[in-house]
Amino acid sequence: MHFSIAYAVALFFLAMILDAVYAMYTFALTKHQSMLASTMSGLVYVLGAVGVVSYVSNKLYLIPLSLGAFVGTIVVVEYEKRNNIK
Numbered sequence: 001m002h003f004s005i006a007y008a009v010a011l012f013f014l015a016m017i018l019d020a021v022y023a024m025y026t027f028a029l030t031k032h033q034s035m036l037a038s039t040m041s042g043l044v045y046v047l048g049a050v051g052v053v054s055y056v057s058n059k060l061y062l063i064p065l066s067l068g069a070f071v072g073t074i075v076v077v078e079y080e081k082r083n084n085i086k
Contacts, residue, residue, distance in 0.1 A: 008064040015068025018047040023076035
């Protein structure tokens with residue numbers, strides 16, 4: 001079972017982007033922005049499929065995927081909190 005650090009870093013960023021898109025999708029739904037939510041939904045499925053394919057080949061890739069998801073959600077939620085305060 002081969003593990004590549006470079007691939008793990010790429011997966012971290014993929015998951016970070018995936019969760020950021022998913023969070024934006026959720027915010028778009030709550031604001032009734034149908035086109036934005038639809039676009040984000042499609043991106044979630046495409047990015048999610050890449051993540052699934054990677055961890056099926058090596059379970060260790062779940063670690064960078066999980067960490068990236070954690071960071072991606074925090075970034076978008078904190079951004080939304082700051083924008084809604086104004």
